[in-house]
Amino acid sequence: xxxxxEDSPEVATGxxxxxxxxxxxxxxxxxxxxxxxxxxxTPSSEIAEHMALRLPKINGNFVQFEDEIASxxxxxxxxxxxxxxxxxxxxxxxxxxxxxxxxxxxxxxPCVIVNVxxxxxxxxxxxxxxxxxVMQARWGSHGDYxxxxxxxSNVQECFDLALECFNLSEQYRLPVTLLMDEVIGHMSERLxxxxxxxxxxxxxxxxxxxxxxxxxxxxxxxxxxxxATAGEGYRVMVTGLTHDERGYxxxxxxxxxxxxxxxxxxxxxxxxxIIKLEEYMLDDAKTAIVSFGTSARAAKGAVNxxxxxxxxxxxxxxxxxxxxxxxxxxxxADQVDRIIIPEINYGQVTREVERAAHGxxxxxxxxxxxxxxxxxxxxxxxIERN
Numbered sequence: 106x107x108x109x110x111e112d113s114p115e116v117a118t119g120x121x122x123x124x125x126x127x128x129x130x131x132x133x134x135x136x137x138x139x140x141x142x143x144x145x146x147t148p149s150s151e152i153a154e155h156m157a158l159r160l161p162k163i164n165g166n167f168v169q170f171e172d173e174i175a176s177x178x179x180x181x182x183x184x185x186x187x188x189x190x191x192x193x194x195x196x197x198x199x200x201x202x203x204x205x206x207x208x209x210x211x212x213x214x215p216c217v218i219v220n221v222x223x224x225x226x227x228x229x230x231x232x233x234x235x236x237x238x239v240m241q242a243r244w245g246s247h248g249d250y251x252x253x254x255x256x257x258s259n260v261q262e263c264f265d266l267a268l269e270c271f272n273l274s275e276q277y278r279l280p281v282t283l284l285m286d287e288v289i290g291h292m293s294e295r296l297x298x299x300x301x302x303x304x305x306x307x308x309x310x311x312x313x314x315x316x317x318x319x320x321x322x323x324x325x326x327x328x329x330x331x332x333a334t335a336g337e338g339y340r341v342m343v344t345g346l347t348h349d350e351r352g353y354x355x356x357x358x359x360x361x362x363x364x365x366x367x368x369x370x371x372x373x374x375x376x377x378x379i380i381k382l383e384e385y386m387l388d389d390a391k392t393a394i395v396s397f398g399t400s401a402r403a404a405k406g407a408v409n410x411x412x413x414x415x416x417x418x419x420x421x422x423x424x425x426x427x428x429x430x431x432x433x434x435x436x437x438a439d440q441v442d443r444i445i446i447p448e449i450n451y452g453q454v455t456r457e458v459e460r461a462a463h464g465x466x467x468x469x470x471x472x473x474x475x476x477x478x479x480x481x482x483x484x485x486x487x488i489e490r491n
Contacts (some may be wrong), residue, residue, distance in 0.1 A: 115163050116301040125263040126151040126193075126290040129219055129283060130159065132267030133191050135304055138217070139165040140190040142179035144172055144198065147231045148287040149221035152193035173198040177205040180216045185343060187334035189271055189308075193219040196238050197228065199245070206280050207246030208345045210368060213322070213330065215274040215309055219267070219283045221290040224449075224475025234287040235475035236398055236449040242282045243427045249365050251372035253379060254282040254427040256397040260294035266424070272307040273379065277371055278329050284426060286449070288399040288478060312339060320350040322364070328371035376428045383422035386412060390419030392488055393441045395434070395458055397423040399478050400447045406481030411488050418488055423454070434461035443467035445487055447479045 116135045123131075130152045133141075141156040153169070160167045166183075170176045173194055180190035194202065199220045209216060222238045224230030242254040253273050257266045267283055274281040312319050312331040316338045324330040333339035342352025347364055349355040372379070386408055387393060396404040401422040411418045421437060423430065434457075437444065443466055446455040455470035462468055471487050473479060 116298060116304070118298050118300050121296040121298065122293060123260065123296050124151065124291055124293050125257065125260045125285060126221065127155050128260045128263035128296050129193075129267040129285065129290075130155040131296075131298060132264035133217065133271065134159060134163065135264070135298065135301070136268040136271035136306060137189045137308065138191050138271065139163075139188040140168075140180060140183040141165075141192065142168045142170055142176045142183065142190065143192045143194065144170055144176050146173075146195045146198045148223055148290050149193040149195050149219060151290070152219055152221070173201040174205065177202040177209075177218070181205060181209050181212070181214045184214050184216050185335050185341065187336070189215070189275070191217040191219065191271075193221065195221050195223050196225045196235070196241070199238060199241060203241070203245035207248060207250070209280040210246065210250045210252065211248075211345050212343050213278040213332070213368065214280065214343075215278050215332070216280050217267070217270045217274055217283060218280055219285060222284065222286045230476050232287070233476040234399060234449055234478060236286050236400065237453070237475060238284065239426060239450065239453040242284055249369060251369045252279065252282070252427050253277070253372065253425070254284045255381070255424060256284045256426050257289055257424075258398055258401045258422065259289070260292065260296050262424075263289065264296055264298060268304065268306070272305065275307050275309045276329070277375070278309065278332060279368075279372075284398075286398045316340070321352045322348065323350040324367060324371075328367050328374070372428060379425060380428060380430050380433075381424040382430060382433060383420070383424060385420040385422065387419035387421060387437075387440075390417050390440070391442050392416070392418040393437050393444045394418065394420045394447065394484070394488075395423065395437075395444055395454070396420065396447045397426060397454065400449055403479040403481050404447050404484055407484035407488060410481055410485045416488060426454070429457050429461065431461040434458055435463060435465075438462035438465040441466055443469065445469050445471055445484070447471040447484050447487075449473045449475055449478065
């Protein structure tokens with residue numbers, strides 16, 4: 106971003122040539138983010154750096170905490186203070202955050218976590234690509250819960266989907282993960298930011314009942330309760346313990362069933378509204394590629410090359426990774442003779458596709474273990490392999 110853009114208001118309207126990390130930061134600002142709490146970690150540090158420059162100029166706050174545990178706690182607290190909040194990290198930092206992500210799920214606290222994935226486990230490949238945090242984004246915390254994780258494949262989507270993450274977080278009251286990867290975070294492409302009035306921005310539902318009658322966790326048919334802000338006169342109860350509609354701890358099996366069933370069902374029953382996919386040349390395909398993030402870019406190139414050779418192949422790009430599009434994969438398995446999954450891990454999405462395909466077609470993973478991306482030519486060879 107140029108200095109002019111750094112000095113711009115909340116929405117840096119116009120055309121830019123910038124990176125995915127900066128685009129994700131700008132998408133968050135356009136969504137109304139006013140608090141960033143984080144700790145530097147490659148390959149996501151540019152998001153924190155950009156927010157440190159921009160937030161003070163739009164009456165927001167940036168805090169560099171002592172570690173990732175404090176960072177996620179800070180953004181949960183900021184959210185209850187009434188502001189849209191976020192952090193950015195990579196695999197090792199996300200590992201430190203998962204306990205408090207669980208707290209955010211149980212307390213229904215909207216916030217956004219950007220995970221710019223690198224190769225792991227452990228310190229792994231700090232500056233090189235991985236897509237190895239897919240399962241962690243879904244199952245990293247303990248207990249029964251549903252979550253939302255979205256994967257961009259270009260710089261424009263880093264902006265668009267960061268804003269979408271905030272909208273989903275506010276609408277369904279939960280932490281949402283923007284699951285990027287190192288290549289998407291560091292690549293530079295054209296970004297077009299529309300005027301603010303053209304953006305769809307969702308904010309949390311506020312209570313309308315009198316403060317003395319308010320039950321903080323009482324939901325209507327949407328299963329999402331309105332959210333009061335601390336200091337507005339409402340009693341705010343925030344606990345990770347199983348709680349009743351007042352927010353008071355209630356450790357009975359009945360309270361557990363009611364609370365946990367609802368925080369799951371508010372996502373499960375709205376999957377069709379949440380899930381986003383891109384279908385490319387699938388209408389007559391006999392081979393389907395299922396991919397996401399950087400890997401999907403190479404997969405689309407492979408599809409184009411295969412089509413020139415007369416091979417009927419198409420691409421299903423997973424924009425939403427969680428909730429997983431089980432029904433779409435099941436339908437695809439009825440249509441095609443095989444599904445190939447290029448991913449930069451050892452088969453995390455492949456196992457989900459196998460499960461959702463119900464054995465109706467061949468499912469084969471095309472794995473990289475981190476540090477390098479697939480090329481279209483490599484995926485084409487896999488397509489051509491009998």
